[in-house]
Amino acid sequence: MYEAFYGLSSKPxxxxxxxxxxxxxxxxxxxxxxxxxxxxxxxxFVVITGEIGxxxxxxxxxxxxxxHGSDVVIGHLVTTQLDAEDTLRMVGSAFxxxxxxxxxxxxxxxxxxxxxxxxxxxxxxxxxVDEAQNLTARAVxxxxxxxxxxxxxxxxxxxxxxGQPEFREILQRPEMEQFRQRVAATCHIGPLDAEETIAYIExxxxxxxxxxxxxxxxxxxxxxxxxxxxxxxxxxxxCDRLLLLGFLCERTELTLADVEEVVREFANESMVPKKQAxxxxxxxxxxxxxxxxxxxxxxxxxxxxxxxxxIDLSSVxxxxxxxxxxxxxxxxxxxxxxxxxxxxxxRSVLRLERMNVQTLGMLKKLVNAVKKAPSEGxx
Numbered sequence: 001m002y003e004a005f006y007g008l009s010s011k012p013x014x015x016x017x018x019x020x021x022x023x024x025x026x027x028x029x030x031x032x033x034x035x036x037x038x039x040x041x042x043x044x045f046v047v048i049t050g051e052i053g054x055x056x057x058x059x060x061x062x063x064x065x066x067x068h069g070s071d072v073v074i075g076h077l078v079t080t081q082l083d084a085e086d087t088l089r090m091v092g093s094a095f096x097x098x099x100x101x102x103x104x105x106x107x108x109x110x111x112x113x114x115x116x117x118x119x120x121x122x123x124x125x126x127x128x129v130d131e132a133q134n135l136t137a138r139a140v141x142x143x144x145x146x147x148x149x150x151x152x153x154x155x156x157x158x159x160x161x162x163g164q165p166e167f168r169e170i171l172q173r174p175e176m177e178q179f180r181q182r183v184a185a186t187c188h189i190g191p192l193d194a195e196e197t198i199a200y201i202e203x204x205x206x207x208x209x210x211x212x213x214x215x216x217x218x219x220x221x222x223x224x225x226x227x228x229x230x231x232x233x234x235x236x237x238x239c240d241r242l243l244l245l246g247f248l249c250e251r252t253e254l255t256l257a258d259v260e261e262v263v264r265e266f267a268n269e270s271m272v273p274k275k276q277a278x279x280x281x282x283x284x285x286x287x288x289x290x291x292x293x294x295x296x297x298x299x300x301x302x303x304x305x306x307x308x309x310x311i312d313l314s315s316v317x318x319x320x321x322x323x324x325x326x327x328x329x330x331x332x333x334x335x336x337x338x339x340x341x342x343x344x345x346x347r348s349v350l351r352l353e354r355m356n357v358q359t360l361g362m363l364k365k366l367v368n369a370v371k372k373a374p375s376e377g378x379x
Contacts, residue, residue, distance in 0.1 A: 002247035009209035013240040015233060022062040023203045023232070025196045027189050028055055034187045035063050035160060039072060042124055043155040044182050045147070047132075047171070048162045050189030053233025056162050059189070060128060071123045078130045084138040091127060091146070112149050115156035125157050132163030137175055144179045191230030194222065200232065201239060214246055219256040227263045238262055 003011060012021075024032070031048050038046035050056045064074060075094030082090065085104050092099040092111055099107060118125050129135070129143070149156040161167070165188070171180060192200055198221050205214075216224075224242075228234035241262045242254050 002243050005247045006213045012204040012208035013236040017058040017061050019061040019065040021204050021207050023200050028059050031059050031187045031189050034185045042158050044184035046160045047186040049165050049168050053231045054189045055232045073118050073123050073125045076128045079134045081134055084142045087139040087142055119151045127159045129161050132161040133167040194225045197225040213252040215253050217255050220254055220259045223259040
């Protein structure tokens, strides 16, 4: 939409991961090096974790792009809350063979035969499991059992597990001891620092064909890092909205005030509207001294009221540092919900653009046909 205004060849801050825009920060480069090490070693598990939007999937896409045309056969699956047997079916499906209505015993035999056939052809099989924090303990154990498939001394399957930070907590459970012994390397991707955030923004603009436009005030860049907490997906969301704002205002230089305006917009969009009290309950609330979700109890204590119960908060005390961390987590959740909405909106806009192109193409053909008709009649 705004690409022509800034002289860009593509959108620099799209939310969908694109390996062409991969930015090798210290942490992302380290995670990618661990994955490459795992591929070369071809045994055990490699575990990569990171916050939502930290760039885990982008790092995976960059690795897959590098492995394109190599002897590595890749099966890529994104997990949901699956039981152990369904996880095995997803593994089979990721490598492209039929798994519907196949018993577990036959599924394991088929998997081993496939892995053996690939190894005998000089190929290596790599399984990438995204959103690994959704795996149950039994599902992780099934993946561990797959690592027992061997051809001589060579493992038939290499597995990368990529997930959010809570996956590390899952792996620390006592029942995960056997699995932990199979892990060859682990790496956590944290947020970008202030300097990396600036370099990240400049990198993506350069990849999109920027020749100096748009430009950002130094204070604006500092505010972007502060508002995004250094999470790449949030940086993308803020910068994309900034470029749209500049386009609408016909300005190529973006200021601190612009960033603050965009951040306020995100905050307003993520706010949940207050529930309107129903007439039937209004009187009851008034009789009990309740003026909404919060109220004073009969003893003057602050009460938090739900549909069926009231919780006395007078005895609750929080450490200020803990309260601050909880506040940041809540802000992150709200921002992530907004970004998911933006991603869905972006996909809808792309579909509309494709439909417009198709419609224009049909109209062009129709106009050409109308032009040809008189000339053919004259002949």
